[in-house]
Amino acid sequence: MADNDYFQNMDAFTDLDYPAVVIQQPRTNDFPGPRRPIPVSTIDQEFNSTFNPISGLEFLLDVNQLIIQQSVELTDLMSVSSENRYTVKVPRGDTIYYATETSSAFQRTCFGSGRHFRLNLYDRTQQQSIQFVRRLACGTCTFWCYLQKMEVWIPPGDYIGTIKQEISFNMTPNFGVYNKNDNLLYRIKGPPTFGCLLGKAQNFQIYTHDGSTQIGSITHQWDQVKVSYNTFLQMPSNIQDNEIKALLIGSAFLLEYMFFLPSNKRLACRPLC
Numbered sequence: 001m002a003d004n005d006y007f008q009n010m011d012a013f014t015d016l017d018y019p020a021v022v023i024q025q026p027r028t029n030d031f032p033g034p035r036r037p038i039p040v041s042t043i044d045q046e047f048n049s050t051f052n053p054i055s056g057l058e059f060l061l062d063v064n065q066l067i068i069q070q071s072v073e074l075t076d077l078m079s080v081s082s083e084n085r086y087t088v089k090v091p092r093g094d095t096i097y098y099a100t101e102t103s104s105a106f107q108r109t110c111f112g113s114g115r116h117f118r119l120n121l122y123d124r125t126q127q128q129s130i131q132f133v134r135r136l137a138c139g140t141c142t143f144w145c146y147l148q149k150m151e152v153w154i155p156p157g158d159y160i161g162t163i164k165q166e167i168s169f170n171m172t173p174n175f176g177v178y179n180k181n182d183n184l185l186y187r188i189k190g191p192p193t194f195g196c197l198l199g200k201a202q203n204f205q206i207y208t209h210d211g212s213t214q215i216g217s218i219t220h221q222w223d224q225v226k227v228s229y230n231t232f233l234q235m236p237s238n239i240q241d242n243e244i245k246a247l248l249i250g251s252a253f254l255l256e257y258m259f260f261l262p263s264n265k266r267l268a269c270r271p272l273c
């Protein structure tokens with residue numbers, strides 16, 4: 001099934017019936033009911049098998065590399081701001097999540113990529129797995145009164161952590177990845193920039209919490225096969241906790257909106273990213 005067909009089929013599910021504007025934090029009743037025990041077929045090099053995922057995070061087992069690819073809509077080609085949609089894949093090409101954005105037309109038009117939105121990730125059983133909630137905020141290194149922040153939630157309404165932009169005085173974007181207890185897990189450092197203006201191909205490094213050792217990366221680079229720019233997430237190979245992987249996926253999406261979206265979707269009358 002093509003990606004666009006999948007998104008069209010998902011419009012019939014009540015999981016997508018969210019308010020256009022996020023005005024409060026997610027609650028338990030913002031998420032669908034109990035997960036349906038739908039078996040999923042898996043294919044590897046040796047044999048075919050099926051498993052019943054208890055949660056959508058189980059699709060991240062043994063995964064430490066992901067590719068985030070935006071689905072191009074007709075309205076995007078017409079330079080009309082629309083809610084973004086993405087596919088999240090492993091390097092061999094298998095799609096494990098589909099992401100759909102919920103935001104207001106007013107904020108998309110006036111604030112561009114700096115808008116307040118809710119991004120829902122659905123797994124291959126078409127059930128919600130992860131939710132990212134990002135507030136409308138500033139994001140430049142020179143204006144730090146209300147920096148970027150993205151919260152990560154999983155059904156049935158469990159908060160698992162936050163990605164926060166940090167104050168920087170050297171024009172270099174820095175972010176912290178925090179768990180639900182507000183403990184710093186990782187630091188993310190980017191290249192020098194003015195505001196949110198970066199070239200198309202950029203690399204952000206993921207460091208340990210003390211900033212001493214690089215253990216991963218978030219890269220925006222050209223994909224010769226797809227003939228487009230994609231975001232590549234390289235996570236530390238020793239991560240066993242899928243909730244931490246979800247936080248790093250949220251970090252990649254935050255950078256996608258802040259730095260990597262096409263200029264026609266970023267450059268609006270927005271509050272400095």
